[in-house]
Amino acid sequence: MQAAVVGVTGYSGTVLYQLLTQHPAIEQINLYDHANGSDTVRYLDEEISAFRNQHIILRRYDAAAIMADNDVLFFATPAGVTSQLVQPYLEKNFPVIDLSGDMRLKDAKCYAKWYHKKAATVDQLAKASYGLAEFNTPTSNYIANPGCYATATLLGLAPLVLEKMVQVDSIIVDAKSGVSGAGKKLAASSHYAFINENAYVYKVNQHQHIPEIMQQLKIWDEKIKTIQFTTTLLPITRGIMATIYAKPKQDCTLENLKKAFNKYYVDKPFVRVLDEGLPNIKDVTYSNYCDIGFAYNEESQTIMIVSVIDNLLKGASGQAVQNMNKLFEMAENTGLPVVSMWP
Amino acid sequence: MQAAVVGVTGYSGTVLYQLLTQHPAIEQINLYDHANGSDTVRYLDEEISAFRNQHIILRRYDAAAIMADNDVLFFATPAGVTSQLVQPYLEKNFPVIDLSGDMRLKDAKCYAKWYHKKAATVDQLAKASYGLAEFNTPTSNYIANPGCYATATLLGLAPLVLEKMVQVDSIIVDAKSGVSGAGKKLAASSHYAFINENAYVYKVNQHQHIPEIMQQLKIWDEKIKTIQFTTTLLPITRGIMATIYAKPKQDCTLENLKKAFNKYYVDKPFVRVLDEGLPNIKDVTYSNYCDIGFAYNEESQTIMIVSVIDNLLKGASGQAVQNMNKLFEMAENTGLPVVSMWP
Amino acid sequence: MQAAVVGVTGYSGTVLYQLLTQHPAIEQINLYDHANGSDTVRYLDEEISAFRNQHIILRRYDAAAIMADNDVLFFATPAGVTSQLVQPYLEKNFPVIDLSGDMRLKDAKCYAKWYHKKAATVDQLAKASYGLAEFNTPTSNYIANPGCYATATLLGLAPLVLEKMVQVDSIIVDAKSGVSGAGKKLAASSHYAFINENAYVYKVNQHQHIPEIMQQLKIWDEKIKTIQFTTTLLPITRGIMATIYAKPKQDCTLENLKKAFNKYYVDKPFVRVLDEGLPNIKDVTYSNYCDIGFAYNEESQTIMIVSVIDNLLKGASGQAVQNMNKLFEMAENTGLPVVSMWP
């Protein structure tokens, strides 16, 4: 197979490239440069110094050429950009894995409200298949790859919601993320002297992953009320920890929790449910794992779930490869790292 | 005044020493070495390299000599150690500021359960005055200085609880702390290669500040139910962020929240209530401030409070000096830094 | 005294403000906003969130008003900006402490070459007094405050060069700095995801502190040859470590080295020469100290000096206050922190 990547110079594009170079089914990776308006040709090794032996041209972006020369396309382009590009691929039913947020929400108005950008058309949105890999089988050739916070949160909540174990208005998610989640663009909040030795709550009640999470939760249980979802920037480069709190519907035990989580994840290669204790972020960084632990506090009658992922792997490019594997009916874990990295 | 410090080589002892050197009422600081069983004399500059021009002897610990030579004593000794030392001072009603957790809880059994150590006697405990500086006036000469997490959490919750604005069983605190909170002792969780680029939930539902927080909350409103309180270690040296969630009792507005917080803090020199937005940790590190911001999410019907402190200043030694100031009827902010440090 | 600060929103301006609020001789600090071209009035607390209780106006910049209302002026403005502003103060012989690099070099051509900016005039440059506080007494009312790297390096080299202990062509300085040294401006190299977990050599053989160092070294010994000076950015916010290597002229011993360093620093309040061992950066951060240690390797016949400072204190605003103290004939350490901060 030949794979096209648009947006390789961003963080998720870069990680995607790394993963694809190790994928046994990918013979060649072709890079396309959407952002470049000039005639100057760019090369991968000049953009990403860590890739200094990858002297690969970023080709001029051309949808027809991309479809002619490749078997699958990955969009690692920013929200607001991707939706401008999707039409030719949807028309031809060409396999696309879209890492941006543009095609995740079915409701165009909702998109415009949360993303403050022009939405794709309702027709276009209807053709995208939301690819939470552990739960959703592709229903079309266009996969909307989930957001990083949404992945960690939904995998942590799924068993509770599907099994209707928690009070529908009780869910609170205190999610923490590394700085790479905000992308490569320079910003005051990613300046080292600001975020180092700091923690910073941002986009208060306005994070664009909230409607994405709610859309999926309501598919699982339409009675679920809007969750409280808070995002805190941490002084780390990679990783997300979603700490989830909820009140149980009835008598809750650790045994019941364990049973519920194992029911959904026992056969999933990338979700590791802890027998006891809680995972930390470095358990999963540089891997495609989502590790999930839980505790129940009888005193406060509160379930706590801790779900951790690498925002750039399981929360972006790793899940994208996983979705490609599913779309092409390969084993779900083909070409993805088997073990985490430590230290 | 002359001030005695026992436990100067620990983190809070060290910061306390720094603060006392800048305090206009303190003419001399005398250091006492409780831990040293040997005959070798230790000097401050040999223990703390940052203090290399402070060639000050750590005197042999002797309660009678301490009382003879000083006007006030600070215990910066570990929990379990302090309680063994308190009796002579209580008997003589000698002024003590105790930074350890040993004398904070009135209930000796509760202490033993949460601290896994032998408690002080009920008589001794009864003589200690829990010194949450913004709310409690010393009722005795023995001040039990609050814990770091307890300070950030109680200051964030006080207006809500005193004004009975929140449902009594709805409080969830997701608190994050820097590594200095765990002290100088070597531990796997404070090894750089573990906690760097990581976040780590520890002492799940078992942190010893939970009963301390509950004891004070129940004084404010005896109907308050046990809160959910979670502690996450962050890769920073100093600072605590307590993110507090609660459901309002009745219609909640930002105006009401602001009114409640200003009611209690308008005249407090070390609590800064934000007009809008939320504070980050570096707003307060190296200062004695507690900065508090709030938000209300109508969709999820959740109040969110963010309360930040420097765990070693407002959460330990700064509040200890503040308590000394109160005990000796000086202005509350005497000798404490006026502005935060940035960057 | 009243002190004017121009450029308070930059890192060194911010730290300067903190220091001046604690200075016993400064009754009032007046802030002036040079950069603001608009009519909108700015306030300190809105610019620096850590200063949220400092609701102080940034006044319109006006040289005449500044001189009328103040006793001393601090420029914390960028290189290239300051030189445009100096003339009125030089004419009136008004006391100025200039933290920028604009007036440090006596040679205007040399300035233009290394700073890539237009230099002040030769007349203006002649009126500035280079204020390496431990060695230079003000010869005019205009103090050019030394650069951060220059301070650490010169204090580390001074005894060796003044005593002619090293071969004149053998000096190599491997200097490391925290990110705050590069200022608040957004740049790829201060993005958290770049410099975290990294080390980065920059401005190779082109750092603008090289001519500043050479100018002073040649005053001490005109035979000194151009040193090798390398700057490496470290993932820390504050602090500089200058590791200095040189070959001794004749038989070198630790005793001789110690004697030389103590000769120059024994009565200097802010230089701490180590009896043994080498200092680390945190020994001095948040203080005005420069700690210096040394070692001699007989095998390689190499002297190694390690000199550490806080780039924003001793390397900028702390030394600026020290220079103000000297200019106004106060004790050199007036208003400056007595002890370092730890941890």
Place this chain on the structure above:
Amino acid sequence: MQAAVVGVTGYSGTVLYQLLTQHPAIEQINLYDHANGSDTVRYLDEEISAFRNQHIILRRYDAAAIMADNDVLFFATPAGVTSQLVQPYLEKNFPVIDLSGDMRLKDAKCYAKWYHKKAATVDQLAKASYGLAEFNTPTSNYIANPGCYATATLLGLAPLVLEKMVQVDSIIVDAKSGVSGAGKKLAASSHYAFINENAYVYKVNQHQHIPEIMQQLKIWDEKIKTIQFTTTLLPITRGIMATIYAKPKQDCTLENLKKAFNKYYVDKPFVRVLDEGLPNIKDVTYSNYCDIGFAYNEESQTIMIVSVIDNLLKGASGQAVQNMNKLFEMAENTGLPVVSMWP
């Protein structure tokens, strides 16, 4: 092939395990527990939480069983331990890759002096082949895998020394390392609150990699004098930067330097010589690359080389796999990551 690993729970053992799971020639990895004196059986997933799905037993250490069941053995055991275990493998000429420092030095006295431990016998030492992979072809079945600092330094110096381009008494190496280089053992210098926001020069003129470097340099040019070699601990987990200074013998140009480096590395898969500029540490972390850049300063007549590696990959386990590949005559880069990780 089946591979045995002794010492899997240390940092280099852990990384080695990760690499071996991805190696196409390794069918099975067998783990042996040398340190465990008790009867309790340990499992990999219980020791390393990041490996929580690797429920693999640590077998009792038994040299005969190891040789019977495996084709190659990796020692990831500490210095002082390995030498006690080597004899059976040397006797049987069994393939061993030894990551410890015990068998690198040919001179037993020198080992004892620098390691402060009992050396292996001269006979044993004679049978080991020092495996600087780019330069040394295995001369026996026992490969002494180079140290991390030695690898970065030797690869940076090799062309200069082999081509006799630098003055033999002029080499100074200012090397910086992440904390993982000091291993998992708890120590004051790896406590987060110490090394975070710090830089720390350690083992001044006493680092045990100095004789290892000198031994190899003298093979390349016996006239080389003892280098100055300084090690500075940085607040990063992984990575080494060796900044190397030397004076050229005769007229030096960038062209000559480039020619010399390309001569030795043009066909080496894991050394990337930069056409211009200098590498930073994150260019190579999580890869087996050594990136080398250089500059020449005509003013100071100093060559500067910057050589960066991941201390746990190219500086330990990655080079160990590379050496296994060479020993078994596979392509040198078999099973090793093709591209670096970023960010």
